Amino acid sequence: MASSRARVIVLNSALGPLDYRVPAGMTVAPGSIVVAPLGPRQMLGVVWEEDRLPGETVGDNRLRNLIAVADAPPVPLPLRRLIEWTADYYVAPLASVLRMALASTAALAGDRTIIEYRATGLVPDRLTPQREQALARIGVRQGTIRELAAMAETSDAVLRGLVKAGALEPVEAMADRPLPVPDPAFGPPRLSAEQQAAADAITAAVDARAFAPFLLDGVTGSGKTETYFEGVAAAIAAGRQTLVLLPEIALTEPFLKRFEARFGCAPVAWHSDLRATQRRRAWRAIASGDALVTVGARSALFLPYRDLALIVVDEAHETSFKQEEGVHYHARDVAVMRGRFQGCPVVLASATPAIETRVQVAMGRYTELKLPGRYGPAELPSIEAVDLIATPPDRGRWLAPQLVKAIDATLERGEQALLFLNRRGYAPLTLCRTCGHRFQCPNCTAWMVEHRLIARLTCHHCGHTIKSPDHCPECETEDSLVACGPGVERIADEARALWPEARTAIVTSDTLWSPARAAEFVARMEAGAIDIVIGTQLVTKGYHFPNLTLVGVVDADLGLSGGDLRAAERTFQQIMQVAGRAGRGEKPGHVLIQTTQPGAAVMQALVNGDADGFYTAETDARREAGVPPFGRYAAIIVSSEDKGAAEATADALARSAPRGDDLHIYGPAPAPLAMLRGRHRMRLLAHAPRSAPLQDAIRDWLASVEWSAKVRVAVDVDPYSFV
Numbered sequence: 001m002a003s004s005r006a007r008v009i010v011l012n013s014a015l016g017p018l019d020y021r022v023p024a025g026m027t028v029a030p031g032s033i034v035v036a037p038l039g040p041r042q043m044l045g046v047v048w049e050e051d052r053l054p055g056e057t058v059g060d061n062r063l064r065n066l067i068a069v070a071d072a073p074p075v076p077l078p079l080r081r082l083i084e085w086t087a088d089y090y091v092a093p094l095a096s097v098l099r100m101a102l103a104s105t106a107a108l109a110g111d112r113t114i115i116e117y118r119a120t121g122l123v124p125d126r127l128t129p130q131r132e133q134a135l136a137r138i139g140v141r142q143g144t145i146r147e148l149a150a151m152a153e154t155s156d157a158v159l160r161g162l163v164k165a166g167a168l169e170p171v172e173a174m175a176d177r178p179l180p181v182p183d184p185a186f187g188p189p190r191l192s193a194e195q196q197a198a199a200d201a202i203t204a205a206v207d208a209r210a211f212a213p214f215l216l217d218g219v220t221g222s223g224k225t226e227t228y229f230e231g232v233a234a235a236i237a238a239g240r241q242t243l244v245l246l247p248e249i250a251l252t253e254p255f256l257k258r259f260e261a262r263f264g265c266a267p268v269a270w271h272s273d274l275r276a277t278q279r280r281r282a283w284r285a286i287a288s289g290d291a292l293v294t295v296g297a298r299s300a301l302f303l304p305y306r307d308l309a310l311i312v313v314d315e316a317h318e319t320s321f322k323q324e325e326g327v328h329y330h331a332r333d334v335a336v337m338r339g340r341f342q343g344c345p346v347v348l349a350s351a352t353p354a355i356e357t358r359v360q361v362a363m364g365r366y367t368e369l370k371l372p373g374r375y376g377p378a379e380l381p382s383i384e385a386v387d388l389i390a391t392p393p394d395r396g397r398w399l400a401p402q403l404v405k406a407i408d409a410t411l412e413r414g415e416q417a418l419l420f421l422n423r424r425g426y427a428p429l430t431l432c433r434t435c436g437h438r439f440q441c442p443n444c445t446a447w448m449v450e451h452r453l454i455a456r457l458t459c460h461h462c463g464h465t466i467k468s469p470d471h472c473p474e475c476e477t478e479d480s481l482v483a484c485g486p487g488v489e490r491i492a493d494e495a496r497a498l499w500p501e502a503r504t505a506i507v508t509s510d511t512l513w514s515p516a517r518a519a520e521f522v523a524r525m526e527a528g529a530i531d532i533v534i535g536t537q538l539v540t541k542g543y544h545f546p547n548l549t550l551v552g553v554v555d556a557d558l559g560l561s562g563g564d565l566r567a568a569e570r571t572f573q574q575i576m577q578v579a580g581r582a583g584r585g586e587k588p589g590h591v592l593i594q595t596t597q598p599g600a601a602v603m604q605a606l607v608n609g610d611a612d613g614f615y616t617a618e619t620d621a622r623r624e625a626g627v628p629p630f631g632r633y634a635a636i637i638v639s640s641e642d643k644g645a646a647e648a649t650a651d652a653l654a655r656s657a658p659r660g661d662d663l664h665i666y667g668p669a670p671a672p673l674a675m676l677r678g679r680h681r682m683r684l685l686a687h688a689p690r691s692a693p694l695q696d697a698i699r700d701w702l703a704s705v706e707w708s709a710k711v712r713v714a715v716d717v718d719p720y721s722f723v
């Protein structure tokens with residue numbers, strides 16, 4: 001459709017769609033990625049269907065010429081519809097959503113060559129052990145200095161030295177070398193009857209090329225991954241694309257290994273830690289259709305897949321799929337919408353599906369595929385509560401006698417134990433015994449968390465860090481500071497004091513910050529070089545260690561405080577997931593959960609294995625209260641460095657709040673996190689039945705109020721965080 005003018009969404013969230021002239025010789029169509037003039041600057045944008053973007057039409061004589069069309073495929077139609085839907089549902093600017101689709105500007109510059117290096121066969125005169133090792137590890141492979149350094153596990157400097165010495169030579173290569181093609185027949189498993197039935201349903205849906213949402217519901221260790229891999233195999237066999245979403249980058253590493261074992265090569269990975277060159281290559285391969293399988297974090301959802309045949313959301317219940325900054329979207333829900341626009345099946349895999357998802361199944365909208373038991377000889381672990389009131393730990397300790405005994409026995413049998421506590425660092429609060437002073441973050445409503453391993457106090461919200469003090473800044477008393485409460489480091493200290501012979505490992509985002517560190521941890525666990533793991537939620541999912549037979553939950557009550565509507569559900573899911581790490585091999589697993597409320601419904605459900613009863617009660621309570629998924633919330637968060645400005649805007653919003661029979665606006669009230677990164681925060685909460693047009697009401701409402709540039713107003717539809 002050649003036309004002399006085009007409506008363009010430019011990547012500037014403050015601007016609506018703009019009209020441009022298409023100069024002679026240039027052809028654009030909806031989806032074309034273009035460079036447009038904006039004042040004195042140039043701006044990326046995408047041509048959109050004019051009739052879908054009402055705007056005021058500018059006279060031809062006032063139009064400016066588009067500058068160029070990017071050397072990249074246009075944004076495909078299903079993705080354009082998804083971008084519109086996301087902007088509309090989450091009350092976000094189109095440009096903010098579009099930016100996620102154009103996540104690599106380098107990718108838009110077309111084909112490019114880069115310089116790579118390979119061995120010449122020449123042995124350098126000065127052959128240091130490092131150089132020798134590097135040449136041995138690189139062998140006949142070719143890559144950039146960076147890539148070769150990673151292969152050789154040496155520094156860039158060593159490689160540069162080898163180039164100088166003539167042992168490595170530069171070669172020109174395409175920046176986007178072809179990707180290895182996964183082989184569906186490389187290592188197929190023999191599926192159990194239940195697995196096969198579920199796999200057949202998924203592959204049939206892939207072949208049918210139509211939207212079909214599934215819940216793949218199977219206990220931990222039931223083989224959900226092996227099962228949905230059959231759907232991936234069907235897509236690969238058809239030469240079509242699959243997207244697998246994982247909740248955390250840390251899970252990518254074990255996933256890549258399993259994928260390679262099944263399909264013979266790694267898939268394309270997409271996450272925030274990619275270097276610009278990797279990002280560019282991945283984006284182009286995804287857009288051209290060459291990347292048959294992409295595994296990524298939630299942002300992979302908005303990439304321009306040419307021919308998507310299947311979407312999998314693994315660990316679909318995870319709340320980290322909810323984006324809490326910028327566009328506040330939920331990747332699980334957007335994934336389902338993407339499948340709808342794309343016309344392809346979507347598989348949500350989980351051992352502990354969210355109530356939202358269960359309700360969709362109950363309404364007949366999603367098809368449930370059930371894997372009832374663990375694969376092979378493995379049994380689900382037994383779960384027992386430890387009453388912290390009746391049988392408390394010794395003074396100054398955190399592990400109750402019953403748990404200590406269980407660890408004794410586990411170590412004696414030569415098996416591994418995992419202690420789970422979802423708190424990084426040594427202690428969550430430091431206070432002065434003399435004057436009561438507490439160390440608080442100057443930028444946030446939060447205590448400074450002690451990290452003893454690095455001798456620092458850190459705020460987990462903004463990263464503000466100080467050296468661990470030796471005296472109280474308030475009363476100046478020395479040696480008067482005490483650590484209150486445990487973090488994983490403190491539990492590790494206790495474990496080392498109790499079992500000095502045992503080898504311990506702390507697993508948190510502080511210690512496992514990279515895929516390489518995660519791989520190293522897995523290798524040490526598999527080699528039996530670790531006896532006790534002390535970890536946060538980072539160890540609760542994905543890992544498969546057959547010799548890990550005991551799990552101790554140090555503080556099962558931790559997630560229950562705070563009054564969040566999903567607190568009980570989240571506690572249940574988290575403990576079921578961490579329990580799922582125990583007894584995955586032939587040896588039976590055992591789980592002890594330390595709690596002060598052994599009688600609470602969620603603890604009883606865990607101990608009695610009564611997931612259904614727990615979910616039924618929770619679902620009924622939600623229906624009764626009209627809260628999600630039966631009603632809808634949207635939070636409005638007003639923030640500013642100027643407290644008065646935040647309050648004034650929140651008050652102004654409250655005064656012009658829409659009123660209706662089914663629409664209720666609560667607040668404003670200071671947010672529980674009343675200050676975050678130096679900004680004062682106020683919250684309002686809108687509540688409406690699902691049938692009410694809540695987003696439209698919010699758009700009209702926000703448009704009717706003005707606020708100063710010092711104030712930010714964020715909308716969070718379907719909020720998961722209430723702080």
Ligand code: ADP
Pocket residue numbers: 189190191192195218219220221222223224225226227375544
């Ligand atoms: P889930 O994702 O449901 O927790 P996994 O897919 O991780 O379960 O499977 C648990 C373990 O059982 C893994 O080591 C997996 O390789 C193995 N497994 C599952 N199904 C099969 C099968 N059909 N054949 C061989 N191994 C299997």
Ligand code: ZN
Pocket residue numbers: 441442443444446459460461462463464677
């Ligand atoms: Zn802070």
